[in-house]
Amino acid sequence: MSDSVISVKTTRPKIDIADHAFTLIVVCLVGLVMNTVGPAIPIADGFVGMVVIYLISMVGLLLTRYAPFYLPSVAWISLVGIVATLPWTPGSEWIVAQAKSVNFLALATPALAYAGFAIAKKEIEVAKHSGWKLALVACLVFLGTYAGSVLVAELILRLQGV
Amino acid sequence: MNALRGQLELWRLHLAVIVLGVIAELIGIRKIPFGIGAILLLPLLYAFVMAALMNPNVMPKFAKFIRQKEVQAASPLIVIAIMPFIAKFGTTIGPAIETIIEAGPALLLQELGNLGTIVLAFPLAVWGLKMGREAIGATFSIAREPNLAIIADRYTLKSAEGTGVMGVYVLGTLFGTFIFAILASVFASLDVFDPRALAMACGIGSGSMMAACTGALTEVIPGMKDEILALAGASNLLTYATGLYAGLFIALPIVEKLYNATAGKNDLATATKKEV
CATH class of the missing domain: 1.20.5 (Single alpha-helices involved in coiled-coils or other helix-helix interfaces)
Structure with missing residues (x-):
């Protein structure tokens, strides 16, 4: 974490999309394990939910990389998640139903474990x-x-x- | 396929995260009765503590499995691991768009509540603890990344102001999730405030602190889970969007003026005395 502290970036970082796409799969699989163990959501439901979450994250990353103006990736990913689930978006009911099979606290658990390992x-x-x-x-x-x-x-x- | 090889080489790190995460999830949410309410312990807190105990920088004696290589790789992984979490929060906001719009004015204006850092912490720092210019960096915001950038840009991180903001940043990184789990537990068990207000306040521009905060709230008030997630997520997004500007154009100028008008005068007085 100390590295990010020293070089605080205010310009658009160059995101390696292929690299992120793969790393995000690893992270989502880890999240799926937590989702199955803790909240005891059936793995088949959790898997589809996680695929939806993965796709939302990826679209957000693509926008971070290629949109005409820069927003942080977390902001783009939030916006994609919101737009995909607005009542007037076609198919939003299905997306909402799938995303419900993913527990938000189960996703936070691995993030905090990585944070514990990252203490410099x-x-x-x-x-x-x-x-x-x-x-x-x-x-x-x-x-x-x-x-x-x-x-x-x-x-x-x-x-x-x- | 460099990314593939890179992540496979980090198998120790990912395996350790899975094992500790599973242990944390199996322990589950625990309530510790405290005064009139209860403090909630969440799996994410255990996961953080257990990982920190395996970290060679924290526990040089225990830490054999995780090396400096893994520590360095873990840092960028936090950002990626928080992405699915942020996506999940986004999906709670869309369906609740009417709730969000109804609470719109409160949602927007509570961003100003973040100036509460100045109201509470500045007087203690400057008049109570007689801190110097560190107080400016320490109290103008909750010291997350955008706020670090502001201070780095204006004073550099090696200045007194930089020491202040870095101190709060690091303490927040290490203990912020615990503090927010406790704050939310206590405020919710007071049973005085609207759960929607408690939820909006959880959105402070940090994914992990929001997780701890909303996790505690949804345990105390399970009936309003969907609304709590949506409002916290919307507020957090709003802070991502406005935090940098609020810090730069509102909070920092206020703190600087306050400091110069009060403690800063003493600084000048002692400085001139020394010159004489």
Whole structure:
């Protein structure tokens, strides 16, 4: 992770589509194992669901690479997932039904395992040197962003009366 | 087929992720009673901790199976592993488009709630803990990648401001998922707030923290699972889109002005004293 920290990229990264296509298959297969073990979704259903998820991710990646303007891959993938499941998109009911066979928490489990393995020496050093003061501030930063958003959203929802 | 060979050479890493992931999924979601509510422990948290314990940089003694090669390869894999997760969230937003539109004004304006980092953390950092310019980098945002880029661009990451933002970034990487699982558990068990508001607040521009946050919420309020996922996903997407600009044009200028108007004056005073 330290590498990404040092070279923060603001320009469009060149994505190797073939490379990503294969790596994404590996990651989806790992996700399918979690989906079968944890939420106990039948593997046949989970497999079709995962194929749909894979295709959405791939279309998102292709847009990240070739669209006339740049958005981060996560934004494109979200947008493809949204458009594919809007009620007025043809076939969206089928896509929604398949995607329901994939549990979102089961997909997060391997991502966090990779994150645990990716902890770099530099990050351990930064964490150690930051000290208790910065740790305390960090806790309030997270509390602040969550509580702030909850309070604003609550207020607006009540004002709207919805 | 370089990609094929590359991933096959990483079999240790993928195997370790599968084994730890399966263990984590088998343990499942656990509730720890805490005060009036409960704190939720999620498989993704166990997976992270177990992987960290096998990481040679964290536990040099235990870590034999995973080498520096795997550690370096794991970093870009996080980004790819989060893609199916983001795609899944997208598919929850489409069917709930009416809910999203109904909650549209709240959804848009709660992005401003992210300035809560300044309201809560800045006073503590500057007046409570007497921190210097580190406080600027540490408190203007939740320090995810776009915010790092802002500070790197304006002050460089080696400056005091850079130290602040890097510290919170790393602490967030290491402990953010736990903090958000706890925050969401506690806020939801208070039973005061609209679950839709709790869900929107989960979208902070980090996939893993959103996972922990929504995972905890859907456990406490299972009846609203679809709405929670859709609103959190929409809010997260909105943060991806607006976070960089909100940080650059709103949050950072506010923090800089606050700092210069208060603590910064002391800095100047001591600086001139030294010169005399």
